[in-house]
Amino acid sequence: MxxxxxxxxxxxxxxPARDVTEHVGYRLKRAASALRGAMDKALRRHGLTVPQYSCLELLDQRPGLSNAELARGTFVTRQSMNVVLRGLQDAHLITRATTTDRGRALPAHLTEEGRTRLRAARSAVYAIERQMIDAIPARRLAALLADLDTMADALGD
Incomplete structure (x- = not known):
């Protein structure tokens, strides 16, 4: 001892806080957990996981991203992204070249089926985000977003 x-x-x-439930980190985790649960439930109806949906969103915005770029953008490891990409390929939602001109990175692209699935899933995810946003006064949204970015930057993200 x-x-x-x-x-x-x-x-x-x-x-100042009476207990751990009043700390910023706890409340951020609680909000993130609630968001993840709602997204899991909504995306399940579309045959997607949250990392798969995030990957499709990134590829819609920036076609040709590599495994490493997608992993960084979706907050998963490269190993986990390999599993995500394999699932998306097996479902015919993305294509990946078998060879590339630039090193070992194999660029990924959405298929037409992937775009269709993404549009349907996006509607469900946007409805969840709207539900969260509607819970706070509109005049505070810009400040909330700026504060979240500032907190992430303060931790070196």
Whole structure:
């Protein structure tokens, strides 16, 4: 057992809070968890997971992204992105070249079926985001988005 005299003093909380549920990190995680649950449920109806949907969105905006670029953009590991891409290929939602002119990266592209599935899934995801946005006053949305970016930047993201 550690000697109490040598133990460091307790760290002061970053802001006044009665318990952990009032901390910013806890509330961010709670909001992220609620969003992920709602997206999981909605996307299941479209035969997609959240990482698959995110991958389709990125490829719609920037066709030809590599596995590594997609992994960074969807917040998963490269190994996990390999699984995501394989599932999307097997479902005929994307195509990937078997060879490439630029190193080892194999660019991915949406198929017509992928675009159709994405449009349907996007409607469901946008409805969830609308539900979240509607819960706060419209005048505060820009500040909320800026604050979230500032917090991520403060942590080096």
């Amino acid at each position: 550690e000697d109490r005299k040598s133990a460091p003093p307790p760290a002061p909380p970053p802001h």
